[in-house]
Amino acid sequence: MNRSTNRIAIIASLAALSVATNYALVGLPNVKAMDFLVFIGGVCFGPFAGVLIGILSWAIYGVLNPYGFVFQVWLATMLFETIYGLVGGVVGMNLVAVNFDGKPVRMSFFYGVLGCILTLIYDSVLNVVYALVFGVPILAALVLGAPFQVLHAVSNSLIFASCSIPLIRIIKRIGGG
Secondary structure, three states: OOHHHHHHHHHHHHHHHHHHHHHHOOOOOOOOOHHHHHHHHHHHHOHHHHHHHHHHHHHHHHHOOOOOOOHHHHHHHHHHOHHHHHHHHHHHHOHHHHOOOOOHHHHHHHHHHHHHHHHHHHHHHHHHHHHHHHOOOHHHHHHHHHHHHHHHHHHHHHHHHHHHHHHHHHHHHOOOO
16 A cells, blocks of 8 residues: 555544544543544644544534534534644644654653643633523533533543554554654
8 A cells, every 4th residue: 555545544544433432432421532533643644634534523423423413513513623633733743742762751741731731622612612502601601511621631631641652653653644
């Protein structure tokens, strides 16, 4: 398989895995691998690929969402999921961010903190969108959404910190990125 075909196959696999893991983890609210996989797609293949993985993932999962479908919320999640791929792509363009020799603990910590920050931004924006769509006071939506936001931020921090380096290495080994 040539390099571009390999890259396309990996990008499509990341999008498919993103959707599949969301269904697999549906019983654990706000614990998901989607954000991480979108981010890693950006790190390994650039911002455009990361954004594309985010859009494709939510385009599919959002329409067939077991929690229900609301067009405005679906559109917002699809749009704002791209923050993970975009930032991942910017991080990936910095060679220091993907060269782990001699500093894997520091890089794992960096990825964990970055996952937390991105998740807090993502969830805050979506809580505001939810409030506007359903006519709930924004402060109430932020307060009531806080426990889910904390769970999402902590789980993403752990996933980003523990899985980024191994998955980036695997993707690079099989010829992606």
